[in-house]
Amino acid sequence: MSEKTIFQKIIDREIPAPLVYEDEWVAAFNDVNPQAPIHVLIVPKKLIPRVGEAVAEDQATLGALLLAAGKIADKLGIKDRSKGFRLVINHGKDAGESVPHLHVHLLAGRSLEWPPG
Ligand code: DGP
Numbered sequence: 001m002s003e004k005t006i007f008q009k010i011i012d013r014e015i016p017a018p019l020v021y022e023d024e025w026v027a028a029f030n031d032v033n034p035q036a037p038i039h040v041l042i043v044p045k046k047l048i049p050r051v052g053e054a055v056a057e058d059q060a061t062l063g064a065l066l067l068a069a070g071k072i073a074d075k076l077g078i079k080d081r082s083k084g085f086r087l088v089i090n091h092g093k094d095a096g097e098s099v100p101h102l103h104v105h106l107l108a109g110r111s112l113e114w115p116p117g
Contacts, residue, residue, distance in 0.1 A: 005101035007043045021072045025064030028072055028106075037109025038076060038085070042068050048102040050091045065104050078108045086112050 009015040011027045020040050021028040031039040044061045048054050054062055069087055073079040085108035090097040 005047065005099060007041070007099060007101040007103060008047060011043065011045055021068055021075065023064070023068065025061055026068045028068060031105065035105075036107040036112065038078065038107065040072055040076075040106040042072065042104040042106060044102055049100045050097060051089050051102055052091050054102070065102075069104060069106055072106060073108070076108070084108065088116075 004012070004014075006015065010017045010029060017029040019027055019029050021042070024045075026042055026044050028040050028042040031041050042065050044065060046058070046061050048058055048061065051062075066087070069085075070079065073085050077083070078085050085106055088105040088107065089102070090105075
């Protein structure tokens with residue numbers, strides 16, 4: 001069996017990290033290297049290495065990631081359009097993916113530039 005990802009170890013409570021949010025599908029915790037005042041990682045409990053490798057049976061998991069983002073934004077007081085947040089998914093080398101366990105970055109708390117770097 002392949003080694004657990006760092007995120008799987010956090011989800012399985014083998015590595016301590018306070019959870020910002022958890023439900024039956026996902027867990028969310030603060031990024032160790034935040035790129036904004038709010039930088040939360042939303043991670044599926046099922047290991048999907050990266051978004052382009054998701055399959056039809058992952059549809060509910062993928063939906064759960066976005067629904068969780070809205071709930072977390074509400075909880076953190078950034079859901080109002082006068083504030084806001086950005087969701088980012090990195091797939092592969094050119095995008096800067098560094099952990100091979102699908103995750104959604106939720107970034108907020110400052111004005112975010114577009115296009116991204
Ligand atoms: P990505 O580049 O999209 O694969 O993002 C991976 C993110 O994961 C990166 O922003 C740093 C974060 N990260 C890596 N290791 C850990 C860890 O052990 N704990 C936490 N909280 N975040 C981590």
